[in-house]
Amino acid sequence: MVDMVNRPYERAFEQHALANPDVLCISADLTSSCEIDKFRDNHPDQFLSMGMAEQNMMSFCGGLGLAGFRPFVHTFGVFTYRRPYDQLMASIAYPRRKVRIMGFLPGITTPGGMTHQAIEDIAVMRSMPNMTILETGDATEVESICAAADSIDGPVYCRVLRGSVPRLFDTPIKVGEMREISLGDDVLIVTAGITTEEAMRATRALEAAGVSVRHLHLHTIKPFDAGALLDHIGAVRGGVITLENHVTEGGIGSLVAEVMADNGIGKKLRRLGLKDTYAHGGSRAYLMRYYGLDALALTRGVEDLLGQPLGITEEDLAQARVEAVHSLAKAEGL
Amino acid sequence: MRNHQTTEDIALGIRRRVFEHAMRNNGGYLSQACSAAEQLAWLYNEELNLGAPTLPMIPKPFGGVPHADNPDYHTGAGYNGPFEPDLDRLFIAPAHYALVAYATLVETGRMAAEGLEMFNQDGSSVEMIGAEHSPGMEVHNGTLGIGLSTAAGLAWGRRRRGESGRVWVFMSDGEVQEGQTWEAIQACAHHRIDNVLAIMDVNNQQCDGAMDSVMEVGDIKTKMEAFGAVAVEIDGHDLDAMREAVKTPHEGKPLIILAQTNPFHTMPILEERFPRLHYVRFKSEEERARMNTSIAQSLGVDPIDYAH
Ligand SMILES: Cc1ncc(C[n+]2csc(CCOP(=O)(O)OP(=O)(O)O)c2C)c(N)n1
Ligand SMILES: [Mg+2]
Numbered sequence: 001m002v003d004m005v006n007r008p009y010e011r012a013f014e015q016h017a018l019a020n021p022d023v024l025c026i027s028a029d030l031t032s033s034c035e036i037d038k039f040r041d042n043h044p045d046q047f048l049s050m051g052m053a054e055q056n057m058m059s060f061c062g063g064l065g066l067a068g069f070r071p072f073v074h075t076f077g078v079f080t081y082r083r084p085y086d087q088l089m090a091s092i093a094y095p096r097r098k099v100r101i102m103g104f105l106p107g108i109t110t111p112g113g114m115t116h117q118a119i120e121d122i123a124v125m126r127s128m129p130n131m132t133i134l135e136t137g138d139a140t141e142v143e144s145i146c147a148a149a150d151s152i153d154g155p156v157y158c159r160v161l162r163g164s165v166p167r168l169f170d171t172p173i174k175v176g177e178m179r180e181i182s183l184g185d186d187v188l189i190v191t192a193g194i195t196t197e198e199a200m201r202a203t204r205a206l207e208a209a210g211v212s213v214r215h216l217h218l219h220t221i222k223p224f225d226a227g228a229l230l231d232h233i234g235a236v237r238g239g240v241i242t243l244e245n246h247v248t249e250g251g252i253g254s255l256v257a258e259v260m261a262d263n264g265i266g267k268k269l270r271r272l273g274l275k276d277t278y279a280h281g282g283s284r285a286y287l288m289r290y291y292g293l294d295a296l297a298l299t300r301g302v303e304d305l306l307g308q309p310l311g312i313t314e315e316d317l318a319q320a321r322v323e324a325v326h327s328l329a330k331a332e333g334l
Numbered sequence: 335m336r337n338h339q340t341t342e343d344i345a346l347g348i349r350r351r352v353f354e355h356a357m358r359n360n361g362g363y364l365s366q367a368c369s370a371a372e373q374l375a376w377l378y379n380e381e382l383n384l385g386a387p388t389l390p391m392i393p394k395p396f397g398g399v400p401h402a403d404n405p406d407y408h409t410g411a412g413y414n415g416p417f418e419p420d421l422d423r424l425f426i427a428p429a430h431y432a433l434v435a436y437a438t439l440v441e442t443g444r445m446a447a448e449g450l451e452m453f454n455q456d457g458s459s460v461e462m463i464g465a466e467h468s469p470g471m472e473v474h475n476g477t478l479g480i481g482l483s484t485a486a487g488l489a490w491g492r493r494r495r496g497e498s499g500r501v502w503v504f505m506s507d508g509e510v511q512e513g514q515t516w517e518a519i520q521a522c523a524h525h526r527i528d529n530v531l532a533i534m535d536v537n538n539q540q541c542d543g544a545m546d547s548v549m550e551v552g553d554i555k556t557k558m559e560a561f562g563a564v565a566v567e568i569d570g571h572d573l574d575a576m577r578e579a580v581k582t583p584h585e586g587k588p589l590i591i592l593a594q595t596n597p598f599h600t601m602p603i604l605e606e607r608f609p610r611l612h613y614v615r616f617k618s619e620e621e622r623a624r625m626n627t628s629i630a631q632s633l634g635v636d637p638i639d640y641a642h
Contacts, residue, residue: 027542029542031541031542049542049549083477111461113474114474115429115477116476281461281462281465282396283456
């Protein structure tokens, strides 16, 4: 089985913050939910409690940025942009303050329903000039998210995984790059965040069914290296498919579509994700199935893309261990 | 629909149901039952003027989100009765109090006990954070601080249409940290909206612990009055005080009852968990067993056989 790492953010943030005295830990009454409760208790001088008042918090962080600090804002992703959108724009993004926004529970990883699920955050942030967007898909990326975010000369929005997180990669995030997980030549699968693990499972089953898969994982969503993506699109015969824990408008599916259209690429594209719908409350596995965000949905999408049934069943996917793909990733030195 | 049971009995019944649920699920929003049971019992059993439920006693499964392709979509408001001009409406503004609100529906005969067993189950409409399609809910309030504003708008609209029914909001004290709460009171005062009434569970608690350690909010009553509400402070476990408070004249202004509560009222063992009471997840089987014995005794029931 794949390695599970417990609370990778907790250690990573502490390490980074202690090495960087201008980093401040900002919290909005979800301190333990964002794994910074030990940090608050052990390093109270570097911790600011802002209460449940996100609008004030965002402009306040703009002010901290103006004073030369690099605030790391911790709350659920959804609360970092829906209510305080205007504050985010005027106090942080426009003046390019070095505010590092750590958005926990991205997409349907929370059972809290519509009000807790950040399903359009990437679309919002992509359309915000000056904003950088990073997304974590495994424990190694969570461990490297603080340093990666803090290397940016301007504001950054990060989708952060919490709790027990699988380790899929063994190299840290290199901002601006993408991970090449497999390099086949029939279809190109592009994923980010939790959908990468799904695609790794699907890849095994697809390969067994005779489909040669090229799989890219995006941790840097903005800015984006269109050139590298174009090379990969050029390397496959059958088209491109994206799977995202997000609505299909404005996220990585749109990103790929834009790159293809901008460059006159005439290949087929399937964008999987939340299809113009809100989600609701439930477990992650249930919601991924309900909204078509899992490995099964991806294999169906590939069938649709290739116009041929592959006969892949749920059992085939259950048997597809991620570890095999993991070692493949290692072999390729990612 | 009213007074089959005393409001005291209903409050006790709410706590027993939430306790049983928390024991079976190794945790839950247990402290909110301690603080808020009287408030919700009083609203449903005495104060609210509601008709009989219009939705099935056993809640229907999740029926999709609002969408043009989902014409049968409806909210969970039918558990509070039909929309009639003379009837009241209720919003549960802090949607994480849903478990307590659902237990209230069961105790007041508005939902079957099976409904509570569907709590937080995949595919159920009885969601952990009350959604607008969840029993007894009419709008989404999981993002805190929006409930009073929606209620104010609904109240203004109902007044314009000549309806006599009131709009009630159950609020939490964490909500006063959000600026929107103050904007809502300001708008009510400006537009002389007095058919909106609220009762707030002032348990002095929020996710991170005691509110004073997270973000001090000062004197809520004084601030509310300065913004244009009539605010009355009471002991939130004293039903007579609630009955009196609601009689306070508030012409041209919203009435907000500040129910000062104890987050471990009737379950004294929960004090061990102070100041982290927002969501009580038992730390060990030993703690779970000890809480089970102690709370069962406090509530006058047998310990829950949660192994089965
Ligand atoms: C806008 C918004 N920010 C943050 C949250 C996360 N949250 C849920 S409950 C809560 C605590 C609020 O305090 P209160 O409602 O008084 O809770 P309790 O007394 O039950 O602990 C927070 C911060 C939220 N739901 N909405
Ligand atoms: Mg509270």
